[in-house]
Amino acid sequence: MKLDAKSPEGPLARKWEKYRGEMKLVNPANKRKYTVLVVGTGLAGSSAAASLAELGYNVKSFCIQDSARRAHSIAAQGGINAAKNYSNDGDSIWRLFYDTIKGGDYRAREANVYRLAQESVNIIDQCVAQGVPFAREYSGELANRSFGGAQVSRTFYARGQTGQQLLLGAYSALMRQADLGHVEMFPRRELLDVVLIGGRARGIITRDLVTGKIERHAGDAVLLCTGGYGRVYFLSTNAMNSNATAIWRAHKRGAFFGNPCYVQIHPTCIPVSGDHQSKLTLMSESLRNDGRVWVPKKKEDLKKHPNEIPEDDRDYFLERKYPSFGNLVPRDVASRNNKEVCDEGRGVGASGRAVYLDFRDVIKRDGVKSIAEKYGNLFQMYEQITGENPYEVPMRIYPAVHYTMGGLWVDYNLMTTVPGLFAMGEANFSDHGANRLGASALMQGLADGYFVIPSTLGNFLGTVGPSKVSTDAPEFKAAEDAVRLGIAKLLKVSEKGKKTVTEFFRELGLVMWEYVGMARSEEGLKRALKTIPALREEFWRNVRIPGTGEEFNKELEMAGRVADFLELGELMAKDALHRKESCGGHFRVESQHPDGEAKRDDANFSYVAAWEWKGENAEHVLHKEELNFENAHPTTRSYK
């Protein structure tokens, strides 16, 4: 199968306009003949469901949480980018496009990224109209701040709760449509399979997480807005319920998986404090605007209280190595440098796996009040978790898995390789290349949902036309049977199983972090490719799950997700092994410049790796989408 990205012809800046000029439309009266199943209610899912319902489609909205408002987009802190140029500092759609392509280390598709930059400005307008309380200046105009990987201030924010406010905006638009009867809500539901009829996605199988009931839902298209797969590392900044089950099961039904090895490791998270740790907490990248990252120059100073280490004995290593971007280098660069100084034995804190993020100088300059206004809630969160006051003692931070750039492969329409099956937001691979810039995830989720899918889905439905399928179709029965069998198999193993789901999950996470984490080597990846299948084999022999399938049972839910992670983890290692270059978040130790910077290999790896599932006992097959850079010409990424 040849991958066709379906990017429209013509100059970059005109592609999206041309697409919309030529696409098929569904007339308003006919829209009610179509049903769209939207899975997930984060920024992409809520905004898509609300927008499609507003257009007149029948929408069914599914989420695993007890309410659509709790999807993990809510935890995004820092902000959302938009090329408004309100700061008059030289921003433009082109520059946002260029920064995103460069930040992604030239591994994203130009046409998609340009469209994202174009739509960014509309998102802000839409959100303000909806009542999102963005931060404002005394003039009453919107405020902006800077973020990593950019030299302009284009980030809009709502204190340290931007994701929350944007999600509540999208959720309220969704609830408005629910009130009008255009959306039917299905909370506490988990997607367990996608149903294909005649090669096209026509439905889903879900489990009601309260009663355990297995349900069938039919529709004209299925939209997966189910987020990323960072939880494969067990410890990450993702929520406890974040998982890859929806995209992984879709993958097994024929959707190719794009660039699974591209994982973002965020530089500023609160370090691990012990074996009990269940998740890691991010400290927004916006803190790097004012905080300075350092470690002691001398190992002897590690025992000292940080405030007693004189200025001359501190190594502000990001400012030293990257004078023009300083503490605001992109996330992958910052994370690797943090790891490097810890590997040198200069890491701070009890574990030696942390660096300082120090606000002493800015507090001296601007006062405590000004800092509290900008970051008060983050400082409070830090203190709640660590018991230390960051106004007085520097924060200790360390990188943690935060976001996955990889995901289901989609074309310009956001459609996967399965007709009628779309993937949006973090669930797809499309816009961030090998590294995502800060404040761009919110932008992508909302661009996909509010502005892209209303056009591209219409084009698809207008092309295929309306047709009804029944949930009594044999394909639905077969899919439901397979789901029931899967659950029965887990519970059967459990009769004799000795190890809990969490024990397996933690073990997998350690393997992933060690060998498929921040620095990857051929040797380590090969080891992971041996260890993961062995662990998977043990899981299916020895996992222990309490209770039954016909009741509320969180351990059973988690068991299904871990089973999927045990397969996905292997594909990530395989992808990382095949990509012998370093790019963005993917750092291969064999491919670096003498100064330790990542070495990209455009001659051999300027493509999207899209993996095809071939069955339980067969190898994945690699397909390549060659990337053409007609506008942003690849250069060595330098932030020096």
Next chain:
Amino acid sequence: MSGGMNLNLIVWRQENAGEPGRMMPYKAENISQDMSFLEMLDVVNERLINEGKRPIEFDSDCREGICGACGIVINGQPHGPKRGCTTCQLHMRSFKHGDTIVIEPWRSRAFPVIRDLVVDRASFDRIIQAGGYISAKTGSHADANAILVPKDDSDKAMDAAACIGCGACVAACPNASASLFTSAKISHLALLQQGKAEAKARVTRMIERMDLEGFGNCTNIGECESACPKEISIDMIARMKREYLKAMFAPIPQQKADAAG
């Protein structure tokens, strides 16, 4: 790491909404001060699973105090003893070796128990559904800076919008009133220029819905404010009542009927 606390837990166990529940004793052993409260429960649950028993079910998702999924009454206080803190952000350094901790779900008729500490808060969604939004269409709008919002109003709106919808206010209130939750949304939107057009219809419908769901009335006790993990002020309730009075003395646009027609 200083660790090794042993604690006695007394936990509410209930199969489902239809069956009676009861308090059951458990031991939590070798608990580190750096654990969060939910991580402590994780440890207890791992042990229960290994002993072949059913673990204690509770809701939790982000574990960083923003999603609003978690919520447990700890020693009689929703989200526990620390002010401005969700259950997931409460850490075991707030307790000491040998403590007895009583653990219960939110208790309110409008929040039926699903299992153990998990409750059904769909009534909150229905309150929002009854008008907790601005009816701006999805899609393009006037330039964002065409609407000027004084910084002070915007900051106050953000104070209200910080609500995470966890339901601690209801659990804390002797009347099980949802007034703090409802008023936070009403205040957020009423304070902004964009929200004024529908203010009257919004406050009327949302309050009607709140009453219909079986929440009690507000009698200005103030327990909600002290339990709120986002420290939302009961000034919001005063504003809601003001908005409601304004709506009572003015005709309400028939927005719902128009939209349906």
